[in-house]
Amino acid sequence: MRYLINRRTRRFISVLGILATLAVSGCANMQQPRRWDGCAIGGAVVGGAAGFGIGLGIANAAGRSGDNVFNEERGTAAWASAIGGAVLGTILGHYLCDPIIQPPAPPPPPPPPPPPPPPPPPPPVRQKLVLRGVHFDFNKSKIRPGDAAVLDEAASTLKANPNVTINVNGYCDAIGGEEYNVRLSNRRSDAVVDYLVRAGIPSSQLIPHGYGKTDFVATNDTAEGRAQNRRVELVPNQ
Numbered sequence: 001m002r003y004l005i006n007r008r009t010r011r012f013i014s015v016l017g018i019l020a021t022l023a024v025s026g027c028a029n030m031q032q033p034r035r036w037d038g039c040a041i042g043g044a045v046v047g048g049a050a051g052f053g054i055g056l057g058i059a060n061a062a063g064r065s066g067d068n069v070f071n072e073e074r075g076t077a078a079w080a081s082a083i084g085g086a087v088l089g090t091i092l093g094h095y096l097c098d099p100i101i102q103p104p105a106p107p108p109p110p111p112p113p114p115p116p117p118p119p120p121p122p123p124p125v126r127q128k129l130v131l132r133g134v135h136f137d138f139n140k141s142k143i144r145p146g147d148a149a150v151l152d153e154a155a156s157t158l159k160a161n162p163n164v165t166i167n168v169n170g171y172c173d174a175i176g177g178e179e180y181n182v183r184l185s186n187r188r189s190d191a192v193v194d195y196l197v198r199a200g201i202p203s204s205q206l207i208p209h210g211y212g213k214t215d216f217v218a219t220n221d222t223a224e225g226r227a228q229n230r231r232v233e234l235v236p237n238q
Helices: 002-030 038-062 068-097 145-160 178-198 223-229
Strands: 166-170 206-210 231-236
Touching: 145 178, 166 178, 178 206, 178 231
Parallel strands: 166 206
Antiparallel strands: 166 231
């Protein structure tokens, strides 16, 4: 009789072990890690109680209740079944309803790179400053009334361009000696500088030069050509 109980108990425990192994392998294949929680505890309690009852029932069905040896074997079978049932209940409860451990949320994608800075604006085109010059009567360095308007226009342009330095270049025609014409061209250049200074242009912005009878712009064989050569040119120092 004792042998029969032990054999049935071992068979029941083996069945529990096989079931537990199948449950573990089946759930492991699911690859869903879970957090050990109340379901595992509840499964252990329910499985242990069920195993204890099943083991006790098998033992009662196999022997007589008045036999002391049988009572000992019955208790051993019941507790062995309870342990096996608790193990199986723990595993099943854990993998059936314990909460699944959620994988951490992926990090947010990196922000897009900032747009490239706009290209620098092109440097402003520097306009070439063109100023009209004035002419003089023969052997004179006085500003003629008709040329005052030209110098007034030049003064307005220079006020709008205070950073521009102006070369005030005086010239003569071919009549007369070289030294005399150099002095005469200097007087003509100085006369234009004085006029512009009185019009509000700083003297530091004006550089007078007297070049005498050089750099002719017209023939000296005619009165008209010589009149064009008697001049003062305003040349921006750019």
